[in-house]
Amino acid sequence: MSHCKPQTILAVAGLLLTVGAHAADAWPSRPIRLIAPFPAGSSVDAAARVITPRVSEALGQSIVIDNRAGAAGAIGAELGARAAPDGYTIAGGTTSTHALSKALNPHLAYDPEKDFIPITMIGHLPYILAVHPSVAAMNLQELIAIAKAKPGQIRYTTVGNASMARLGGELLSNLTGAQLTPISYKSSAQSVVDTVAGRIELQFGTMAPVLPHVRSGKLRALAVTSGSRAPALPDVPTVQESGVKNFEVTLWLAVFLPARTPAPIVERLNREFTAAIAVPQVREALLLQGLQPETTSPAAFSRYLTAEIAKWTAVVRKANLKPE
Numbered sequence: 001m002s003h004c005k006p007q008t009i010l011a012v013a014g015l016l017l018t019v020g021a022h023a024a025d026a027w028p029s030r031p032i033r034l035i036a037p038f039p040a041g042s043s044v045d046a047a048a049r050v051i052t053p054r055v056s057e058a059l060g061q062s063i064v065i066d067n068r069a070g071a072a073g074a075i076g077a078e079l080g081a082r083a084a085p086d087g088y089t090i091a092g093g094t095t096s097t098h099a100l101s102k103a104l105n106p107h108l109a110y111d112p113e114k115d116f117i118p119i120t121m122i123g124h125l126p127y128i129l130a131v132h133p134s135v136a137a138m139n140l141q142e143l144i145a146i147a148k149a150k151p152g153q154i155r156y157t158t159v160g161n162a163s164m165a166r167l168g169g170e171l172l173s174n175l176t177g178a179q180l181t182p183i184s185y186k187s188s189a190q191s192v193v194d195t196v197a198g199r200i201e202l203q204f205g206t207m208a209p210v211l212p213h214v215r216s217g218k219l220r221a222l223a224v225t226s227g228s229r230a231p232a233l234p235d236v237p238t239v240q241e242s243g244v245k246n247f248e249v250t251l252w253l254a255v256f257l258p259a260r261t262p263a264p265i266v267e268r269l270n271r272e273f274t275a276a277i278a279v280p281q282v283r284e285a286l287l288l289q290g291l292q293p294e295t296t297s298p299a300a301f302s303r304y305l306t307a308e309i310a311k312w313t314a315v316v317r318k319a320n321l322k323p324e
Contacts, residue, residue, distance in 0.1 A: 037076025041189035054276035126226035157191035207290025
């Protein structure tokens, strides 16, 4: 049996490192795909379309948004996890796809921590509690009173059990004693159509698809779910200001790469996304969508994600929610 000399092993290792470095240097040499795990018009999609033109310009390659909706974002997330780790597939992700999904389903088809490398967080956004104008409630307390008088008759929109809307609705019911009925859709962008049409009473939706209808008067915003008022809706109180203590629910958005993507590519994308989000026009556009921009290092977001999974696992167990 032959044995390689230490010098030979070192030479081969050096050659592999050199090849890897050259491959990273040559990247990107073709268009990049960004998987948005929700339909067009969703918050991930809307934020990506604001940010990626700047990143694309810096990289010298186009970034194509690929909407892959379904299963509260799990279909798109799994597709991102299974992609080649070559820097040509970026996966958009949220609290739902990378924290609630694992909290709800220990047998999830992908591992949000092991199968991905974070690039950066994009930001946080609250949900809007908005009703069709035919609903008599002019504020959240009036809606709660109606829901208590008619248990189960106030229906609210969610995108499945693995969604912040679903957990937020459970939390609101638990804290107020109002019995609300969840109605599941593939995305807020789809559910808002039924709320605007008056077929659903309460929209528990993200900012991007709901804001235009609030501004046009087709929906009435009663509250936002963040701890402080949303810059996009400064006159709308928070749920806590509306008298429901200990209620705060926000959705974070982030971008990821498949695990084992070379470190130079991860670092370059972190640098370019961070720079793009810092551009004043981009920040202003994101704020108009209701998103509070925030960026992180890959390592910092990895630590944050671990903490988020632990937090939402405890909430899911208390609410006794199961995967759909």
